[in-house]
Amino acid sequence: MMKRVYNFSAGPAMLPGPVIERLREETGDWHGVGMAAMEMSHRSAEFISIAEKAEADLRDLLSIPDSYKVLFMQGGATAQFAVVPMNLCAPGDTADYLVTGYWSRKAAKEAARFCQANIALDTAVNGDTSIAEESQWRLSDKAAFFHYVTNETIGGVRLPTVPVTKAPLVVDMSSSILSELINVNDYGIIYAGAQKNIGPVGLTIVIVRDELLNERKGNGQKDTIPMVLDYRKMADAGSMLNTPPTFSWYAAGLVFEWLKAQxxxxxxxxxxxxxxxxxxxxxxxxxxxxxxxxxxxxxxxxxxxxxxxxxxxxxxxxxxxxxxxxxxxxxxxxxxxxxxxxxxxxxxxxxxxxxxxxxxxxxxx
Ligand SMILES: Cc1ncc(COP(=O)(O)O)c(C=O)c1O
The missing domain is CATH 3.90.1150.10 (Aspartate Aminotransferase, domain 1)
Known part of the structure; x- marks a missing residue:
């Protein structure tokens, strides 16, 4: 019998027991092909089938509309702190940030290197234990987007409502994705590191509305984005512009199957x-x-x-x-x-x- 503890880690976190079992069974020989998923070329028919099924199952679980792309990226949610303003802002553009704890504070700080990050609210004043009503947020007139973190993993603070803003919502759902029902249409971009509720670390899921992908800013920043961080280029390449994190992608797929079975x-x-x-x-x-x-x-x-x-x-x-x-x-x-x-x-x-x-x-x- 395998020893399993109840692991309360914030991430990398516990995976479902049946998923660990599947990983054990399939490591060495995935479906009779004589190799493990992590040994396969990402261009092979077998891996493409794994990748496509994972995306289809995720789309199914979250009812992701066809007008959204699902990207399988790397760099964690921390990379997205920079990647979001790189993709959505021309230099000098303003974006609004709701700061409700450690991670949203970090996101705003990183964004300030790529755009004007306007702090709509900072809950530090009350020790990050509560969030003032929306009427008290200081929104800018022409924000390129409004960024927040649904669930602050460290402070244990969750925004229970979806903000109403003119700017598209960009949301870090690292520690809440797949844990509660959401309406994807409410958001411009949803991103999440995998290592909490999705699967092993190494994978970052980005769900992005086509409209935001297609928006082209005229004055430069777009052309200087490293290609693996450019949403449009990643989307066009089916997240395989370079070698994707195949093991994490495959394991996330097993988690999605488990969620459907639940x-x-x-x-x-x-x-x-x-x-x-x-x-x-x-x-x-x-x-x-x-x-x-x-x-x-x-x-x-x-x-x-x-x-x-x-x-x-x-x-x-x-x-x-x-x-x-x-x-x-x-x-x-x-x-x-x-x-x-x-x-x-x-x-x-x-x-x-x-x-x-x-x-x-x-x-x-
Ligand atoms: C809400 C939130 N955002 C961002 C991060 C940073 O994620 P990563 O380590 O994947 O960059 C974490 C990690 O714990 C998190 O909980």
């Missing part, structure tokens, strides 16, 4: 909501644990929590590992604990964490 995103969303509710309930019903985020904005994927007595942190983490509950240490900027509970985290994992939290409180409270 009943799709609606089913996952209900399960995710129930998992998060259970954990928040455990945190809120005790003075021993706390979560600082205003309820309305709490993340369903990444749940930070503090122990009232921080001197118990190390003991908590040590005993958690003994029970097969790993990677619960909070991000260094927040401290305490953080439980990342993406699609692959089974209900039993959350139950085991909640039971351990209660036991730990009994023994140390």
């Amino acid at each position: 009943g799709g995103i609606e089913k996952m969303a209900a399960r995710n909501r129930a998992k998060a509710d259970r954990l928040y309930q455990a945190i809120d019903s005790s003075d021993f644990y706390s979560n600082p985020v205003e309820k309305k904005y709490r993340s369903l994927m990444n749940i930070p929590f503090m122990l009232a007595d921080e001197s118990l942190n190390a003991l908590f983490l040590e005993q958690a590992v003994e029970r097969g509950l790993t990677s619960l240490k909070g991000h260094r900027t927040v401290g305490g604990m953080r439980a990342s509970i993406y699609n692959a985290m089974p209900d039993e994992g959350v139950d085991a964490l909640v039971a351990f939290m209660s036991e730990f409180e009994r023994t140390n409270g």
Whole structure:
């Protein structure tokens, strides 16, 4: 029997058990061809079939309209922080940034190297634990796009609504994609690093509306974009302008198949909501644990929590590992604990964490 722990890492994160099984079975000999998917030429008929099926399944899961391209890129979400303004802005253009935590702050800072990044709101004033109403955001008149992060992986803050702006929405969904229902038509661009809810690291999914791809800025920046970062060129080449991250693409495809077998995103969303509710309930019903985020904005994927007595942190983490509950240490900027509970985290994992939290409180409270 393979040893498997409940891994609460924020990313790279736990993959579904059945996907790990498929990887094991298919490594060495994929469907009788005598080699693993990761050994195949990306131009081979076999790999093209893997790549096309992964895209078709993703389109199906998220109901991605034909008027959007799906790009399989590299460089992580961090590369997109630069790639988005490179592709959508001419030098001097303004883009609006909603800053709700660590990642959106980083995105805005990187964007400022390629465009005028207007900070529409920065939640640092309240320690990134809440988000002011839209009426208080300072939007610019002619923004090329409006950028935000749906779910701040570190602070555990989620924007529960889709902003209404004149500018197209560009959204970093790294830690929430495929966890809840979305309407792709609401967005100009959706991007996400794979290593949380999609599959192994190395792949970045970019879903881009054709209209934005086709927009050509007259004054220069477009021509200086490295070709592998140029959305139009990547789209024209079917994301195979150069060698794509074939292993991650293939493994993401297995995750998409698994998601479909689970009943799709609606089913996952209900399960995710129930998992998060259970954990928040455990945190809120005790003075021993706390979560600082205003309820309305709490993340369903990444749940930070503090122990009232921080001197118990190390003991908590040590005993958690003994029970097969790993990677619960909070991000260094927040401290305490953080439980990342993406699609692959089974209900039993959350139950085991909640039971351990209660036991730990009994023994140390
Ligand atoms: C919301 C969000 N954006 C961006 C990043 C950075 O991603 P990458 O390491 O893929 O560049 C992360 C990583 O944790 C993230 O959670």
